[in-house]
Structures are given as C-alpha cells and as structure tokens.
Amino acid sequence: MSNENRVIVVGAGPAGSSTAMGALRAGAAVTIIDRKTNVGIPVQCGEAIGKTGPGLAEINVPDESIRASVRGFRVYSPGQITVDYAEKEPSGYIVDRRVFDKELFARATEAGADSLLGARVLDITRSNGVVTGVIVRHDGRRNTLKAKVVIGADGVNSQIARLTGLRKSYKPADIDSCFAYEMANSELEVTDLMEFLLGNEVSPRGYIWIFPKGNGRANVGIGIGGTVKTKTAKEYLDHFLKHHDVAKRQLSQAKVIETRVGALPVCGPNKKNVVDGALLVGDSAGHVHPITGGGMGYAMVCGNIAGRVAAECIMKEQVSAKHLQKYEDEWRKIYGSEFEQSLKLRELILKTDDATLDKLAGIVTGESIVRMTAGKKVKIFMKAMATGDKHLIALMNELRKLRMV
Amino acid sequence: MPPTTTTKKSTKKLADIDGELCGVCQACATVCPVNAIEVTESYLIVIPEKCTGCGVCVTVCPVGAITLIER
Ligand SMILES: Cc1cc2nc3c(=O)[nH]c(=O)nc-3n(C[C@H](O)[C@H](O)[C@H](O)COP(=O)(O)OP(=O)(O)OC[C@H]3O[C@@H](n4cnc5c(N)ncnc54)[C@H](O)[C@@H]3O)c2cc1C
Ligand code: SF4
Ligand code: SF4
Numbered sequence: 338m339s340n341e342n343r344v345i346v347v348g349a350g351p352a353g354s355s356t357a358m359g360a361l362r363a364g365a366a367v368t369i370i371d372r373k374t375n376v377g378i379p380v381q382c383g384e385a386i387g388k389t390g391p392g393l394a395e396i397n398v399p400d401e402s403i404r405a406s407v408r409g410f411r412v413y414s415p416g417q418i419t420v421d422y423a424e425k426e427p428s429g430y431i432v433d434r435r436v437f438d439k440e441l442f443a444r445a446t447e448a449g450a451d452s453l454l455g456a457r458v459l460d461i462t463r464s465n466g467v468v469t470g471v472i473v474r475h476d477g478r479r480n481t482l483k484a485k486v487v488i489g490a491d492g493v494n495s496q497i498a499r500l501t502g503l504r505k506s507y508k509p510a511d512i513d514s515c516f517a518y519e520m521a522n523s524e525l526e527v528t529d530l531m532e533f534l535l536g537n538e539v540s541p542r543g544y545i546w547i548f549p550k551g552n553g554r555a556n557v558g559i560g561i562g563g564t565v566k567t568k569t570a571k572e573y574l575d576h577f578l579k580h581h582d583v584a585k586r587q588l589s590q591a592k593v594i595e596t597r598v599g600a601l602p603v604c605g606p607n608k609k610n611v612v613d614g615a616l617l618v619g620d621s622a623g624h625v626h627p628i629t630g631g632g633m634g635y636a637m638v639c640g641n642i643a644g645r646v647a648a649e650c651i652m653k654e655q656v657s658a659k660h661l662q663k664y665e666d667e668w669r670k671i672y673g674s675e676f677e678q679s680l681k682l683r684e685l686i687l688k689t690d691d692a693t694l695d696k697l698a699g700i701v702t703g704e705s706i707v708r709m710t711a712g713k714k715v716k717i718f719m720k721a722m723a724t725g726d727k728h729l730i731a732l733m734n735e736l737r738k739l740r741m742v
Numbered sequence: 743m744p745p746t747t748t749t750k751k752s753t754k755k756l757a758d759i760d761g762e763l764c765g766v767c768q769a770c771a772t773v774c775p776v777n778a779i780e781v782t783e784s785y786l787i788v789i790p791e792k793c794t795g796c797g798v799c800v801t802v803c804p805v806g807a808i809t810l811i812e813r
Contacts, residue, residue, distance in 0.1 A: 372783055381767055457782060494768035499777060507772045509802050514769050516804040563773065563802045570804035598804045600769035 342366055342651050344644070345471055346450075347458050347497055349376045352489035352619025354441035357397070357450045365651055367450040367644075368482065369442070370473060372457040381599035382557050383517065383546050384437075385531055385551025387429040392638035399444075402437035403430045403484050405551040408529045409707070413583060414698035415536030415691035417615035422706055423530055431531075431550045436632075453482075461487060461500045462613070463523050467656070468501065468614030470662035486647040486656050487615040487639065490640065493600050495621030501612045504623070511604035513543050513630065516570035517558025519595035525549050525587050532583075536691050541565045541576055547587070557588065558601030560601055560630055570598075578628035603627045605680045611661040618643045624668075627676070627683040639668040677738060693728040697721070700729075709741075718742045755795030755810040757788045770799035770808060782792035 344360045346353045349371035355368045385394050385407070406427035412420045446452055456475035458581045462483070470483035488667050489497025493512070498504040525532075525547065532547040539545050542562025550556055559574040568576070579586045602623050610617040618624070619636035626632070646664040650656045686694075704713065721742075722732040736742045757778070759770070765785060771779035771786065778792035780797065790813075800808045 371780070374783060379765065381765075437780070442749035455783065494772045494781060506775050507778070509798060511772050511803060512769060512772060514802045514804045515767070560747050563769070566801050569806040571806070597764065598767035598769070600767050600802070602772075 342648075343368060343484045344651070345370060346488045346490055346644075347371075347471065347481060348456075348488060348490035348492055348619070348621070349442045349452070350375070350438060350492060350619060350636065351441055352621070352640045353488075354438070354445045355637040355640030356488050356490055356618050356644040357445040357648075358448060359618075359641040360648045361445070361448045361450060361503070361644070363452060363645045363648030365485075365644075365648035365653075367468070368458050368484070369445065369450050369452045369470070370458060371452075371454055374455040375697055375700060376442045376454070377435045379462040379597065380434045380519075380595070381515075381597050382434045382633070383548055383558055384432050384434050385429060385505050385548055386432060386633045387631070389424075389428045390493075390634060393634055396634070396637040396641070398430060398432065399437055399440035402432040402440055404433055404435070404548050404554070405431040406529065407531050407549065410531040411527060413532065413534040414695045415538065416695040416698075417582065418695055418698035418702050420698050420701050420706070421530065424707055427446040427529070429531075431548050431556065438645060441637075453562050456480075456740055458491065458496055461497065463614075466613055468612060481644065485614070485651045486661070488643060488647060489617040489621045490619050490636075491621050493602055493620040495617065497615065498607070498617055501615050503609055503612060503617055503619075504607050507563075507604070511602060512563040513560035513566070513601040514563050514570045514601040515558060515560040515596040515597075515601055515630075516574050517546075517556060517599070518574070518593045519550070519597070520555050520588065521594050522553050523549075523557075523588055524553075524554060531564045533581060534577075535579075535686075535694060538691075539581065540573055541567070542661075542687060545574065547583075554594075555588070555591065557619050558597065568715070573623050586633035588739055589599075601625055601630045601632075603683065605631065605676050611655045611658045613734070616643055616647065616661050616664055624672075627679050628686070634674060638671065639664075642667045664701055672674070681739055683734070683742070684737070689732055690728070693726075693732055696726055696729045697726065697732060700724070714742045753796070756790055756793050756813050757795065757797075757799055758790060758809050759786050760807045760809075760810040761785055763805050765805065767804060769802040769804060773798050773802050779808045
C-alpha cells in the first residue's frame with residue numbers, strides 16, 4: 338500500500354465513509370480503518386435523518402436503508418401538552434443503521450477505497466510535528482500505516498482527537514447518557530411524526546424519543562444528562578414504559594427486539610478540528626445537534642467536505658493546519674450559526690422549569706409552527722405576555738433574543 | 743468496632759466493569775480524564791495503572807455496569 342497521495346480515514350461510520358467518498362472523488366487514494374469487523378453493528382442510534390435541512394440535499398441516504406418517512410415531530414411538555422411541527426411533505430427518514438452504515442461503507446469501497454477491518458488505532462506518528470500516519474493493532478500485531486492526511490472519524494470516544502490534542506476527555510455535563518430499545522408491535526398514534534417527551538420526571542436534562550420505524554416497529558430511547566445520578570438511563574426508560582400514559586397508550590403491547598446504549602456529545606463542535614496533517618469529522622469533531630442529538634447528517638455533509646479538502650491539500654502538497662482550515666471554514670459556513678443558536682437554546686431549555694415549559698406549550702399548542710411568519714411570532718409573544726406569568730415572560734424574552742418568537 | 747489508628751486504610755479504588763451489562767457505548771471512556779478505559783472490538787479494558795478511581799465513569803454509564811472496587 339503506497340502512501341503516495343493517501344488519506345487514512347479512522348472509522349467506518351457515516352462520517353468515515355462520507356469522508357472517503359469526498360476524498361476519492363477529488364482524486365486521493367483512501368484507506369478506511371475500523372476496529373470493528375462488522376461495520377454498523379451494534380446500532381447505537383435513534384436512526385432519524387433529515388432530508389430537507391441545509392446541505393442535506395447533496396447527500397445520498399441509501400434507499401435500501403429507509404424504513405419510514407416522517408413529516409416532523411410532536412413534543413410532549415412535562416405536563417403532556419403536545420406541540421406538533423408537521424410539514425406537508427416528508428422531511429426526514431427513519432433508517433436501519435445496520436444497512437445504512439454498511440451500504441455507505443460498501444459504496445466507498447466500490448468507489449476505490451481500501452479498508453482494514455478489525456484494526457484498532459493505538460497511536461499516531463509524527464514527523465516535525467506533522468501527523469504522518471497511524472499505528473494500529475491488527476491480527477495481533479502492531480503496524481504503522483503512513484498517509485499524507487489522517488482523518489479522525491472515530492466517533493464520540495475519538496482517539497485521534499485525544500492524540501492530536503484537539504480534544505481532551507468530555508466533562509460529564511457535555512455528554513448525554515443514552516439507552517434505547519427497538520420494539521415490535523407498537524401502536525403509535527401518529528406514524529409519520531417523531532415524538533419527544535420532555536420533563537424532569539421522565540428524563541432529566543434530556544428527553545425520551547419514540548420514532549416510528551414502519552410495520553409497528555418503533556425506536557424508543559432516552560438521553561439523560563451525564564451528570565444525572567438519581568437513576569441510570571435504562572432505569573428511567575424502563576420506568577417510563579411501565580408507568581407513563583404516553584407509553585401505556587402506544588407501547589403496552591410492544592416487545593423489545595433490540596437493546597441499545599450510547600453516548601452523545603451535546604456541547605457543540607470542538608473549537609478546532611485541524612492540526613498539521615490531520616483533521617476530525619463526525620462525532621469526533623462534536624458535530625452533533627446539542628438539542629436533538631442528531632449527528633448522521635452533519636457527519637455525511639461535513640465528511641464529504643473534509644475528504645475533498647484533504648485531497649485538494651494533498652494535490653497541492655500543502656497539508657498544514659493552515660491549509661486544512663478550508664474544511665473548518667466550509668462546514669462553519671453551513672452549520673456554524675445553527676450550532677451556536679442551538680447551544681444557546683439548549684442552555685435556555687435546561688434552565689427552564691417544567692411548569693414554565695408547560696405554560697409555553699399551552700400557548701403554542703394548536704398553532705401551526707412550521708412556517709413561523711413574523712405575524713405568528715408576534716401573536717405567540719403577545720399571548721405569553723397576556724398571561725402575566727413572570728417566568729414565562731422571561732423565557733419569551735430569551736427566545737426573542739434568539740429570534741425564535 | 744473501634745477505629746484502628748495503626749492500619750492506614752487504602753482509599754485507592756479501581757473501576758470495575760460488568761462485561762455482561764456493558765453494551766460498549768464508550769460513555770465511560772469519553773469522560774475518563776486519564777484515558778484509562780480502552781475499547782476493543784467488543785469489550786472494554788480498564789488499565790489499572792492509569793485508573794485513579796475517581797468514579798466519573800460510574801455516573802454516565804446508561805446501564806449501571808461500573809462499580810468502584812477496592813484494589
Ligand atoms: C442513543 C443514540 C441515538 C442517536 N440517535 C440519532 C438519530 O436519531 N439521528 C442522528 O442523526 N444521529 C443520532 N445519534 C448520533 C449518531 O449516532 C452519530 O452522530 C453518528 O453515528 C456519528 O457518526 P460517526 O461516523 O462520526 O461515528 P460512529 O458512527 O460512531 O463511527 C465511528 C467508527 O470509528 C470506529 N473507531 C473508533 N475508535 C477507533 C479506533 N481507535 N481505531 C479504529 N476504529 C475506531 C468505530 O468502531 C466506529 O465504527 C444518536 C446517538 C446515540 C448514542
Ligand atoms: S474511575 Fe476515573 S480514572 Fe478510573 S476509569 Fe473511571 S473515570 Fe477513568
Ligand atoms: S458506559 Fe457502561 S455500557 Fe457504556 S461502555 Fe462504559 S461500562 Fe459499557
């Protein structure tokens with residue numbers, strides 16, 4: 338395997354495979370390395386991906402992975418007041434990640450990527466401070482693989498992020514601890530909306546999700562703040578399934594067909610994702626929506642950019658951080674403000690008590706909030722003011738600062 | 743039992759992962775301040791020489807698979 342114009346991509350998840358595609362299209366040679374021997378397994382995801390957001394029109398969700406289409410979401414406030422956000426046409430999919438990841442990986446391989454599975458990256462090599470390759474453990478042996486650019490697409494627990502110094506360990510407050518079931522025989526009231534349940538009782542510092550997966554299947558999961566000590570994520574979810582009205586109505590006959598665990602970074606992107614000879618994409622870059630926990634779309638769109646920029650830099654024989662910076666600039670142009678806004682909104686939701694969330698839901702419920710025209714924003718704002726509730730008014734003023742009402 | 747003043751009780755603890763409960767989500771490893779948890783294809787290894795027994799990993803585990811044990 339020659340290292341001439343080669344990119345090493347560590348991780349064969351959606352970020353890694355999309356990065357590989359981007360680099361191949363721009364003319365680089367690619368090797369994808371993964372510690373797993375079966376890509377996409379175990380599934381650690383709610384499997385929802387948008388199709389209409391920024392950048393998403395350019396990505397290819399493999400048809401064979403699509404299980405259901407959704408038009409938006411329904412949020413249950415802590416006191417179970419519902420707010421629907423439903424578009425006329427499908428705006429996203431629930432996919433099967435097992436098929437999704439495998440298909441993206443297969444496509445990258447078919448497009449020319451080499452792969453090394455069952456190979457765990459232990460370290461990186463450097464020359465004059467520039468990253469020049471990785472050291473892997475494969476078949477019981479340590480091997481060094483050289484590349485012009487090393488790309489860390491190795492997920493939430495990225496070793497490339499740690500080894501390059503781009504990120505240290507997360508603080509518990511920066512991640513959500515997740516537990517989920519895939520269930521059969523569900524009786525969902527809406528099969529084209531994703532459902533989210535908020536509230537300190539059901540899921541402190543996080544939410545419960547119920548996603549329709551077609552044919553009575555549903556993904557039911559929970560993310561709680563990493564600092565929550567009262568119960569584990571699994572205990573919260575099991576309690577919900579047994580005792581909560583929403584679960585009793587829709588999931589009393591449902592049976593578990595798969596169990597999932599996971600960790601979600603919810604503190605936004607790393608400050609920096611490039612060093613000389615290396616960069617980060619996907620979860621390893623912190624590219625996860627701080628409120629919804631979605632990361633697949635960012636992984637694919639930003640991965641594609643990362644691969645292309647890495648290849649372009651290699652062709653120009655300029656792989657320093659200064660040149661790889663083009664990747665940072667490009668993804669920030671698409672998603673920079675989205676991350677900033679949602680981080681602020683996350684902080685706001687976290688500090689709002691359940692009673693105030695209920696009052697807000699009471700005002701918004703029944704409104705069609707898909708297209709928030711200026712007039713509609715004013716109407717909702719005025720309704721809130723009319724309540725005279727000082728917590729709600731404070732919340733509305735904060736939301737106004739974020740231009741949400 | 744009266745406290746003994748002569749024996750110095752070791753407060754050194756070590757994270758212990760129940761492999762049957764663990765689903766390899768890596769939540770623990772992402773928050774470990776000293777990178778003491780290594781993830782292989784299908785299981786985790788706590789490196790005793792690195793682990794300081796701080797317990798940060800215990801809280802984030804979604805299934806409660808980690809306990810601190812005496813060394
Ligand atoms: C419970 C849960 C629910 C979620 N729900 C959704 C959702 O509904 N929609 C959505 O869009 N996102 C969701 N996400 C987030 C989404 O799963 C991630 O953002 C996405 O998987 C990120 O892709 P990635 O390629 O960056 O990382 P990953 O998919 O994690 O892939 C990383 C790869 O790197 C490999 N690797 C790691 N370390 C090494 C190493 N040292 N050497 C070699 N290989 C290594 C791993 O084996 C893995 O294959 C959810 C996450 C969780 C935890
Ligand atoms: S106890 Fe602390 S040092 Fe030991 S594995 Fe857990 S987080 Fe790491
Ligand atoms: S947090 Fe718990 S389930 Fe996840 S990898 Fe660590 S021990 Fe396993």
